[in-house]
Amino acid sequence: xxxWFNIFREYLPSFLQxxxxxxxxxxxxxxxxxxxxxxxAVARTYGPKWLRVIAIGYLELFRGTPLLVQLFLIYYGLxxxxxxxxxxxxxxxxLGLNSAAYQAEYFRGAIQSIGESQMTAGRAIGLSRWKTxxxxxxxxxxxxxxxxxxxxxxxxxKTTAVVFLIAVQDLMxxxxxxxxxxxxxxxxxxxxxxxxLVMVFILNEVLKxxxxxxxxxxxxxxxxxx
Amino acid sequence: MSQPILTIxxxxxxxxxxxxFHDINLSVNEGDTIVIIGPSGTGKSTxxxxxxxxxxxxxxxxxxxxKEITCKECDEDKVRQHIGMVFQNFLLFNHLTALENVRxxxxxxxxxNPADAQLKAMQELERVGLQDRxxxxxxxxxxxxxxxxxxxxxxxMDPRVMLFDEPTSAxxxxxxxxxxxxxxxxxxxxxxxxxxxxxxxxxxxVADRIxxxxxxxxxxxxxxxxxxxxxxNERTREFxxxxxxxxxxxxxEQGNG
Amino acid sequence: xxxxxFLKYIASGTAYTIAVTLIALPSGLVIGTLFALANVYGGKVxxxxxxxxxxxxxxxxxxxxxxxxxxxxxxxxxxSPFWAGSIxxxxxxxxxxxxxxxxxxxSVSGGQMMAARAIGMNKIQAIxxxxxxxxxxxxxxxxxxxxxxxxxxSSLVYALGxxxxxxxxxxxxxxxxxxxxxxxxxxxxxxILVFVxxxxxxxxxxxxxxxxxx
Numbered sequence: 001x002x003x004w005f006n007i008f009r010e011y012l013p014s015f016l017q018x019x020x021x022x023x024x025x026x027x028x029x030x031x032x033x034x035x036x037x038x039x040x041a042v043a044r045t046y047g048p049k050w051l052r053v054i055a056i057g058y059l060e061l062f063r064g065t066p067l068l069v070q071l072f073l074i075y076y077g078l079x080x081x082x083x084x085x086x087x088x089x090x091x092x093x094x095l096g097l098n099s100a101a102y103q104a105e106y107f108r109g110a111i112q113s114i115g116e117s118q119m120t121a122g123r124a125i126g127l128s129r130w131k132t133x134x135x136x137x138x139x140x141x142x143x144x145x146x147x148x149x150x151x152x153x154x155x156x157x158k159t160t161a162v163v164f165l166i167a168v169q170d171l172m173x174x175x176x177x178x179x180x181x182x183x184x185x186x187x188x189x190x191x192x193x194x195x196x197l198v199m200v201f202i203l204n205e206v207l208k209x210x211x212x213x214x215x216x217x218x219x220x221x222x223x224x225x226x
Numbered sequence: 227m228s229q230p231i232l233t234i235x236x237x238x239x240x241x242x243x244x245x246x247f248h249d250i251n252l253s254v255n256e257g258d259t260i261v262i263i264g265p266s267g268t269g270k271s272t273x274x275x276x277x278x279x280x281x282x283x284x285x286x287x288x289x290x291x292x293k294e295i296t297c298k299e300c301d302e303d304k305v306r307q308h309i310g311m312v313f314q315n316f317l318l319f320n321h322l323t324a325l326e327n328v329r330x331x332x333x334x335x336x337x338x339n340p341a342d343a344q345l346k347a348m349q350e351l352e353r354v355g356l357q358d359r360x361x362x363x364x365x366x367x368x369x370x371x372x373x374x375x376x377x378x379x380x381x382x383m384d385p386r387v388m389l390f391d392e393p394t395s396a397x398x399x400x401x402x403x404x405x406x407x408x409x410x411x412x413x414x415x416x417x418x419x420x421x422x423x424x425x426x427x428x429x430x431x432v433a434d435r436i437x438x439x440x441x442x443x444x445x446x447x448x449x450x451x452x453x454x455x456x457x458x459n460e461r462t463r464e465f466x467x468x469x470x471x472x473x474x475x476x477x478x479e480q481g482n483g
Numbered sequence: 484x485x486x487x488x489f490l491k492y493i494a495s496g497t498a499y500t501i502a503v504t505l506i507a508l509p510s511g512l513v514i515g516t517l518f519a520l521a522n523v524y525g526g527k528v529x530x531x532x533x534x535x536x537x538x539x540x541x542x543x544x545x546x547x548x549x550x551x552x553x554x555x556x557x558x559x560x561x562x563s564p565f566w567a568g569s570i571x572x573x574x575x576x577x578x579x580x581x582x583x584x585x586x587x588x589x590s591v592s593g594g595q596m597m598a599a600r601a602i603g604m605n606k607i608q609a610i611x612x613x614x615x616x617x618x619x620x621x622x623x624x625x626x627x628x629x630x631x632x633x634x635x636x637s638s639l640v641y642a643l644g645x646x647x648x649x650x651x652x653x654x655x656x657x658x659x660x661x662x663x664x665x666x667x668x669x670x671x672x673x674x675i676l677v678f679v680x681x682x683x684x685x686x687x688x689x690x691x692x693x694x695x696x697x
Contacts, residue, residue: 317594
């Protein structure tokens with residue numbers, strides 16, 4: 001027990017640097033995933049047939065394969081197609097594309113729970129289909145999705161921990177460094193486990209707070225995904 | 227007078243500060259049908275659960291035949307085999323067919339051999355008139371049918387006493403009759419029964435004794451005739467008046483003769 | 484590298500991936516189910532401990548846990564990376580499976596337990612004959628999801644040097660200088676494994692479904 005605490009103390013500055021990178025990765029992945037995921041959800045629900053097929057194919061492929069494979073495909077594979085990305089950019093892209101597939105499912109659930117009647121109501125006052133989606137459906141969907149969606153940031157934070165395998169200097173990379181330096185892998189990984197737990201705990205509290213703040217009584221989806 | 231089969235002595239149940247019932251004394255003779263009536267929330271259901279040891283009482287004793295069943299070292303699973311219980315919301319095992327529901331206790335609790343259990347279970351279903359629904363799952367049966375299967379399930383264990391906890395109050399009006407009919411038949415066959423119900427017609431017609439429970443204690447008990455037509459206590463009179471208003475007058479007027 | 488040996492190479496990697504999954508998933512199910520039962524039916528202390536286990540295990544990235552467990556397991560008993568990795572992955576998934584089983588147990592109504600006790604069953608019998616059979620049916624859809632996650636997470640043992648699909652793909656990519664093809668092939672295999680698993684469990688769920696269950 002003493003040894004992991006010693007490592008924790010000695011490597012704390014390094015771990016904090018790594019934790020910052022981990023949070024950056026989470027934030028960027030979340031943002032890319034949000035924009036793309038929302039687009040996918042709308043395409044999947046309201047798009048013409050060919051677009052729906054593409055959206056479904058995307059969702060199935062990205063949710064049916066490991067993030068690690070997606071990461072390697074982008075970092076090692078894309079250069080042979082003439083697109084070379086840095087380690088960090090590759091990680092951003094892989095996390096974003098991956099998270100988009102999961103976020104799209106949350107958005108789709110919210111959009112579907114709003115139902116056809118709001119679309120009918122929008123069309124009835126003369127809004128076009130896309131304007132109804134933009135001004136009527138999405139504002140409601142984005143509010144409804146919050147409880148379910150609030151699982152995603154934590155899930156993504158945990159997912160980021162594999163990017164050290166393409167040498168991105170995240171928290172896990174610092175742990176590996178400490179493990180090699182100290183010849184004590186168990187204590188090193190235990191020390192960063194504590195850092196991860198603290199981050200997850202704080203993020204969880206923040207999300208719970210935001211969720212409470214944004215709640216509108218009587219306006220919610222039937223069941224919250226747990 | 228026959229031998230008391232079930233004796234309740236000074237039974238008390240509390241949830242924290244809240245007294246559900248207090249100092250209940252009741253004795254049930256073999257073959258008797260006792261109907262317990264009273265406003266909701268007066269501990270009728272809890273009393274039945276205490277008798278079946280599904281809820282632990284806080285003080286007092288319950289005796290079944292010549293044995294105390296509330297003692298610390300009593301085997302409650304053994305006791306429950308001798309006391310059948312029918313619940314308000316049926317509580318059939320959702321993943322089993324009607325026949326399997328009735329058979330399960332025979333094979334798993336009584337360790338009867340499968341062939342005998344099958345036969346016995348089928349007989350019990352016949353007893354409640356549902357032999358042709360043996361292969362149906364609870365979700366495929368009407369509420370009335372589910373409750374009759376639940377009665378068959380309890381009967382299969384050959385209980386000494388049957389407890390009914392508002393067996394018809396979750397049913398649509400047109401389904402109540404078939405369940406009461408089965409219960410009436412059981413009473414005639416000499417089953418000892420303790421029934422909590424708001425069905426005053428059934429109470430008047432079938433009960434040997436009616437017990438009026440209010441605010442956790444027995445206010446009055448007596449024959450249907452005494453209680454319905456010559457209640458001694460003002461509260462009994464009030465309750466019966468209210469419930470007659472609620473459930474229609476014709477119930478009390480019939481049989482007035 | 485010719486096509487035949489390429490395929491053989493990939494296939495043996497697939498066998499490793501399947502083997503890791505087939506060790507991790509059931510061991511996680513056994514631990515998860517025991518913990519779920521302990522959490523729902525156990526005393527206060529046991530409830531607290533199992534809840535803490537679940538919170539900590541699910542609060543950590545799987546790869547962090549995998550590394551910790553791997554070094555603990557392989558340090559205390561002499562096991563190959565394959566076995567140590569598979570068992571560790573089983574412990575990682577156990578907390579998630581615990582939550583799936585716990586949720587399913589809790590959604591079987593409390594009345595079912597009472598009805599079972601009322602016909603004289605003891606607690607163990609009631610769990611065995613009444614609660615668990617219904618739990619299994621309710622748990623299949625979320626469990627199918629977890630099975631897919633374990634298949635995908637089996638790629639993490641790559642980092643321990645187990646020669647599963649991803650490790651093979653990397654070696655092929657290095658030797659053929661065709662990284663895009665190699666990793667696409669790996670992705671495709673994972674996809675097929677996940678797809679087949681989900682479809683089979685869907686079919687199982689339909690077969691076990693209780694007619695007209697509310």
